[in-house]
Amino acid sequence: MRYEIFISEKPIDGKEIEEIRGLPVIRPIQIHSSTVVFAGKRYFGRKGDAIVTDNKKIWVGVLSADCLPILVVARGMVAAIHAGWRGTLKGITFKTLKYIQTFTDIQKIIIGPGICRNCYEVGEDVYRSFAPHLRDRLFIPCGNKKYLFDLKEANVIQARSAGVNIIEPLNLCTVCNNDRFYSYRREKTEKRILSAIRLL
């Protein structure tokens, strides 16, 4: 299972990257959903938050600036997932992995640059939207009805539930490493990181 990954860094705006080393980058129109789209030979810009392909002639990618980009390596298939708290709540990572498993075996996932659990403060609405059994694992109260949320762990739990146990976190927080990566929370920027993967 040979693949290559690409993760853009400042000052490049990932939205403007249309091709990498001569091959097109295909992205879904991200809507904080749990919708998985498949990019085959032709692709029409569909809405969703995970993109899967078996086509070696394209990169599949997602944009983010704090949300977690997750890249999936499978036998003859790769995928890119955009996992913010809303998509995570809807099970985007679990659903994407299960979708791929209907075709092939998954080798591993790679967790790209996203906000870490020390930097991601959320309100009670986010806390309450998660199931009670997950709240203790994912949230640490930090006073004033605010919580620190572990977005990475939320997605790791989904990967393990899908039977994927090889998880490679790059451990790059967009806030802690804001010199390299865009952070919407830190900068209120419209610029984004592109995280992409290609099958070789």
Ligand SMILES: [Zn+2]
């Ligand atoms: Zn951080």
